[in-house]
Amino acid sequence: MKSILTEQERENFLIRLYFKTDENYEIAGIKRAYLDFNRTLVLPENCEAKERNAKRAKTELFLRTKLIKLIKSSNLTQTEFDKLHEKLCNELISEWNELTFGQSQKWINMSLKYWLLFGESRIPNIENNSKFFHIPIDSIIQERFFQKNLPAWSKIQTYKEYFWYQQDFRKRYIGKIPILEEFREFNKI
Template sequence: MSKKFDKIIKSSVDQDILLFLKFAYFGNTSNPLEAASRSAYHDMMRTIRFYDLPQSDRWEMREKVNKVLKEEIDWLDSSHIKSQSVFDSWHRKLSDEIKMIYQSYGIEFSYGQAQKWINMTIKYLYILEVQSFDGVFEYLHIPIDNYIFDSVENLLGIPRPKQAWSRLDDYDWYLCYQEAIREKLSGISPLRWEFREWLNAVQKKGD
């Protein structure tokens, strides 16, 4: 961890149980990037309006995004990402690339959808323990969805937008929102905070 005060609670888990849980959630993880991207895509695909686009084109778009994600996430380490601003520029460029892939097929695709795919892929790679993101973890963005909008507003006092997360298409607003969250969090990386508060928010919704 690169954030000085991140507190990580370690626990011993039966390896067979851990492998089973990973398979139950992610499926085949022989290609971790593909598994992480697939799960991230499923988190947001219901928000995409495909209309009558053939299934073959949908697969083609996903493959193109996976190729870009692999190239870019392989580059995501402390030898390249030396500051928050460098990470933010990297994230904007990657978001633009994913948007352009979908738009080239005539599909509307927002920054809200792009950030969900990128940020959840990164989070899932961390969960799968194939990437620790040492040296850059504190720069990572929080995946934005309705649960996080609620937690950020209730716990950090940052108002939620009027738009649904999937329709947000102003990257400058998105970046300001991430910066506002970061400023409110003292001594903990945003993604570490999100791990805990997203789970709390989901459990409260289920009560």
């Protein structure tokens, strides 16, 4: 029997439901990625909700600008992408100095993952450099792919510490696109 809903209608509904939008997908992905790590974010006790929300909104716009530039970059190599990624993680921490490196990578990598999920029709150029995207490191990925008893992902303090995960994952999937393999593996959990 033919379905009365098209795949596009299903997709649009799920995106609207989960991301609460049918437009401005860049910010929607960044906002959702923030929610994926914010429970680990420790803010100063004197930080008011209004101040935190203003800082978050400013940082979301900063991140949007930087990520759009990153996905539009052409003729990159993996090494060049990695260097740009490291720079962006450090810039994000400079924007919001309460962030650890682990939280910074999670916000960036999940934003890119969500943008990839939205697809080229909603996020132009998202597939340009997707073969270089880093997998988001979190407790699920740590447990599934890496040795037990590692420090919490949110406590990662350096790029070197973080990048070990990327290199190890790439070795497991030589010749494949890491973010696509992570998508597939995550769906098996």
